[in-house]
Amino acid sequence: MATSSDQLPAFGQRHVTKGVGRLTDRVMTKGEGSYVQFEDGHRMLDFSCGIGVTNLGHCHPKVSQAAADQCMNLVHSQCSISFHSTYLRLIEKLLPMMPDPSLDSFFLWNSGSEAVEASIKMARFITGKQNIISMQGAYHGRTYGAMAVTKSKTAYSEGFMPLMPGVYGTAFPYWHQLGVPKDTSEEELVRLSLYQLELVLQQQTAPKDTAAIIIEPVIGEGGYVPAPHAFLRGLREICDKHDILLIVDEVQSGFGRTGRVFNIEYSGVRPDMMLMAKGLANGFPLSAVVSRKELTDMLKPGSMGGTYAGNAVSCAAGIAVAQAFKEENILANVNARSEELFSALNKLSEDPAIKSTIVDVRGQGLMVGVEFASSSYNKYDVALQPSAPKGMAARVAKKCIEKGMLILTTSVYEVVRFIPPLNISQEDLKKGIDIFAESVKEVVAEGN
Ligand SMILES: Cc1ncc(COP(=O)(O)O)c(C=O)c1O
Structure with a gap:
């Protein structure tokens, strides 16, 4: 008998090697432009692009x-x-x-x-x-x-x-x-x-x-x-x-x-x-x-x-x-959206509610990283600043997922990375930035 839809995640955990990690245990069934959909009908904005792959959005028609x-x-x-x-x-x-x-x-x-x-x-x-x-x-x-x-x-x-x-x-x-x-x-x-x-x-x-x-x-x-x-x-x-x-x-x-x-x-x-x-x-x-x-x-x-x-x-x-x-003038869109993204993230990093939690906003185009302060990975690093809650990047990414956006962390440092589709609309980019900003504020408010 075929496994029922709601049992598929458990089936995956049982039969897919544990060596493969995952951001979410939901089962993806469809992708369309900047969005992906899961077996349970849940739809999410995709700022991961399958780790920088579906750059023209999911299932680009041409x-x-x-x-x-x-x-x-x-x-x-x-x-x-x-x-x-x-x-x-x-x-x-x-x-x-x-x-x-x-x-x-x-x-x-x-x-x-x-x-x-x-x-x-x-x-x-x-x-x-x-x-x-x-x-x-x-x-x-x-x-x-x-x-x-x-x-x-x-x-x-x-x-x-x-x-x-x-x-x-x-x-x-x-x-x-x-x-x-x-x-x-x-x-x-x-x-x-x-x-x-x-x-x-x-x-x-x-x-x-x-x-x-x-x-x-x-x-x-x-x-x-x-x-x-x-x-x-x-x-x-x-x-x-x-x-x-x-x-x-x-x-x-x-x-x-x-x-x-x-x-x-x-x-x-x-x-x-x-x-x-x-x-x-x-x-x-x-x-x-x-x-x-x-x-x-x-x-x-x-x-x-x-x-x-x-x-x-x-x-x-x-x-x-x-x-x-x-x-499709892809590069023009990348550069226009990039300016909006940098401007929003820089503004967020100056928000008094966040104080010195964000230590760096960097990258180019739509390959952008936000680094949070941390005191945890190497005590000899003079650049460490203990002014953010512990494990900030992973906690922010988790919150974003709960709020309907896939986003990844990167490195041994506390970094969240933005990899949205290169042809993302202004509206969807703003939506993603808002989800991120809300998530950052919530994690900061929760503290350690
Ligand atoms: C810069 C770079 N080189 C190589 C690879 C490996 O590519 P693949 O996962 O397709 O083997 C990656 C994957 O993320 C990468 O980012």
Whole structure:
């Protein structure tokens, strides 16, 4: 007998591995634009976008239609059997969107983690070197190579050791990460971080052994912190000096999330490899590594691949996404809504009822983090301020959910992150901000 609807959550708890955590135990059945609906009829505003995936809203009509049409033509054409047309047509659409014209050679895969794995393989083979440097606070995925370069939370790797060897961590220019006061100038944060990187290259992995540096231009699971442009330029210089490849992971920050198609555009820094996923196909599994032909021509045919890599239906969805960016003025909406969001959050942080609870409002475009004061994670951190109730971020997110909005926390710090759809209406954005503000005020009033 089929499980009744009201028993489905219990069924899930019994039969879905405990290793998968969840924000809510409700069962999602439908998504439409900025809203999702659950089995019990409950409807919620979605400020998580499936962690930055459904950037054009749930079931964007043109994206879903393109995928449905493709389903009736060709669902699977293995990339090692032949080219298929949607794979090539997608690349044709992506080429003019690249942040640098040198990025002209694509490898498509399914997930962000797989793109990270592919980039590590490629970097090792192309340079003939082994080691990878990643940022303290970075998140690059859950497979073994990706997990090794992930340094945002031990929760992702605890008990799963040993990870892939040859990975070294370096400081990201974020005050918490460097253990310096919050009012430290950007110039100083950049200097301290580049200094640490130079030390890593002198003390831990020689440039001669270092294949690549991988970085998210806006660190995602590490707290929604944009990398200062001077830091990215410093990385580029160091990479050029030592023949190290610069891998820019735009899996979360890409596809309009921060107000440009790719965040790296703001700094003008040229990646040697750029990674995309999430918003690329608005929910269909698809990722990409883009690099220069002169580099990828060094790879041996047959060394890269994967059964579902560059799936035809996902590629058709990706083509429709690229088309929507052009036709629907997505970036203009991101920038307009971003201004409203920042202005509302900054105003909220000055509200006397909240006092010094909010210590930072940061991010770019519609990739925005609100950090609350905390005294709990590392007693040696001079930036700690015990002026917010304990566990504030998770408590605020929980309240938002109770009030009808999905929203996520991020990092080991007390950060709530806003990832609304890029085409969200002014009205829905305001609704989300109001829910957030009410939740913050309620948690502050409740105290510890
Ligand atoms: C920056 C970044 N890189 C890589 C990944 C891994 O992507 P996936 O979960 O599709 O494997 C993520 C996922 O959140 C991410 O944010």
